[in-house]
Amino acid sequence: MVPDQIYIGSCTHSRIEDLRVVGKILRTNTVRINTLISPGSHSIFQQAENEGLIKIFLDAGCKIIYPGCNACFGGSIGLLGKGMSGLTTTNRNFEGRMGGDETTNVYLASPATAAASAISGFISDPGVNQ
Structure with missing residues (x-):
């Protein structure tokens, strides 16, 4: 499955520990999908x-x-x-939660899976892309 967008953040999965995992995976790579990252707070940013x-x-x-x-x-x-x-590290994916309508699909993932998927261009196992 190829997501149109990846969202890493919100109050879930945007702690500094989560961002470190994402940073380790993205360190020498380029994303192929529109990827948004929102740290959990100003101090985490x-x-x-x-x-x-x-x-x-x-x-x-x-x-x-x-x-x-x-x-x-x-x-x-x-x-x-x-x-x-969309592929997101948030904690809910019910209809309309992130916009769209009944034709919009939102998949939940860990920060590592989201980062690996951003690199590969499709939902991916983070162990393969590290």
Whole structure:
């Protein structure tokens, strides 16, 4: 399955430990899918920046969005349109949660699976892409 977008973040799976896992996988790679990363809080963003993770994400082609409630609840940045599919590290995927309609598919994944999938261009096992 080829997702149209990958979203790593929200209050779930955006701790500094999660971002370190993503950084390790993305370190020398480029994403093939629109990938949004939202650290869990401003302090996590600052820590990720201090550790060089934000630079790794940007160099890999990811977009960094502000910490807080975003696409995961249908808020603003990163909404999916009708018929689109998304892979997300959030904790819910009921209809309309991230935008779209009944033709929109949202798949839940770990940060490692999301990062590996961003590199491969399809839902992937993180053990294969590391």
